[in-house]
Amino acid sequence: MAESSSQPTPETSAPIAEIDLGPSKLDQFMDNHQTKIIIAAILAAIGVVAYVIHDGLAEADANDAGAALLSAQKPNDYQEVIKTWPESNAAASARLLLADAQWPDSQPDSIATLEEFINNYPAHPSIGTAKTSLGLRLLDQGKTEQAQEILTEVAESDSYSYIAPMASIALGDIAKAAGQTADASEWYEKAQLDPAGHGNAFQSLAAARLLLVNAKPPTKVKPSLPAVEEAQKLSPLKLEVPDTGVQAAAEQPATAPVTPPITPTPAAPNPTPETPAP
Numbered sequence: 001m002a003e004s005s006s007q008p009t010p011e012t013s014a015p016i017a018e019i020d021l022g023p024s025k026l027d028q029f030m031d032n033h034q035t036k037i038i039i040a041a042i043l044a045a046i047g048v049v050a051y052v053i054h055d056g057l058a059e060a061d062a063n064d065a066g067a068a069l070l071s072a073q074k075p076n077d078y079q080e081v082i083k084t085w086p087e088s089n090a091a092a093s094a095r096l097l098l099a100d101a102q103w104p105d106s107q108p109d110s111i112a113t114l115e116e117f118i119n120n121y122p123a124h125p126s127i128g129t130a131k132t133s134l135g136l137r138l139l140d141q142g143k144t145e146q147a148q149e150i151l152t153e154v155a156e157s158d159s160y161s162y163i164a165p166m167a168s169i170a171l172g173d174i175a176k177a178a179g180q181t182a183d184a185s186e187w188y189e190k191a192q193l194d195p196a197g198h199g200n201a202f203q204s205l206a207a208a209r210l211l212l213v214n215a216k217p218p219t220k221v222k223p224s225l226p227a228v229e230e231a232q233k234l235s236p237l238k239l240e241v242p243d244t245g246v247q248a249a250a251e252q253p254a255t256a257p258v259t260p261p262i263t264p265t266p267a268a269p270n271p272t273p274e275t276p277a278p
Contacts (some may be wrong), residue, residue: 009213028245065090075101090139092121096130111137128160148174155190165202167193167207176213184213 065085078098095117102110138147154167172187191206
């Protein structure tokens with residue numbers, strides 16, 4: 001067998017170009033930036049660890065704030081929760097409880113606490129409760145117009161369905177006090193509804209209010225005196241006592257017993273003195 005020559009012959013064609021199989025661009029990028037990639041991976045790992053630590057600390061703070069809120073009983077206790085954990089949910093709830101605790105001794109402070117809660121926590125789950133409480137407090141102070149405005153907002157909002165019946169009952173009471181029985185009935189009927197289907201804890205109270213507002217007072221009847229002719233026909237009741245000897249004797253007037261006259265006995269005549277014989 002003859003050895004094949006490597007020289008090209010007219011029958012065979014020469015290769016157009018040779019393919020260079022050197023390192024790819026990805027390999028070149030990894031070679032040039034390997035140190036930076038390692039540093040970035042380390043920083044990412046540190047960030048994850050820091051997030052876990054921060055999340056754990058936040059959870060611990062939330063637990064501590066919740067425990068402090070549960071043990072709080074006085075206004076100072078609620079204020080301490082607000083001061084120590086101002087960003088926690090427990091601090092927001094503490095403001096509501098603080099407002100209730102402040103009301104007996106300082107009504108202005110209680111109103112201010114509720115207004116601060118409403119302004120600072122508009123998305124809090126208890127915002128409807130705070131507004132209803134504020135409306136009732138204003139109503140107790142005689143500020144009917146302001147209370148009516150806030151309570152109407154709660155009663156007509158779908159977001160506050162859990163507390164809207166209470167606001168409707170209060171609005172019914174306001175209408176009833178003003179003599180607007182028709183409006184009061186509408187509010188009491190609305191307070192019995194449960195459009196969200198979560199249960200209505202105020203349904204029985206609203207039904208009782210509705211019965212009272214529709215109840216009619218008893219008619220006052222003035223008693224009339226009998227006519228003169230009828231009065232003359234009436235005779236006083238007379239008791240007939242049977243005539244018995246015993247009772248007749250008892251009815252006779254008592255008389256003193258008659259004592260027979262005492263007849264004096266005639267005195268015996270003095271004896272005639274005897275004359276002596278001579």
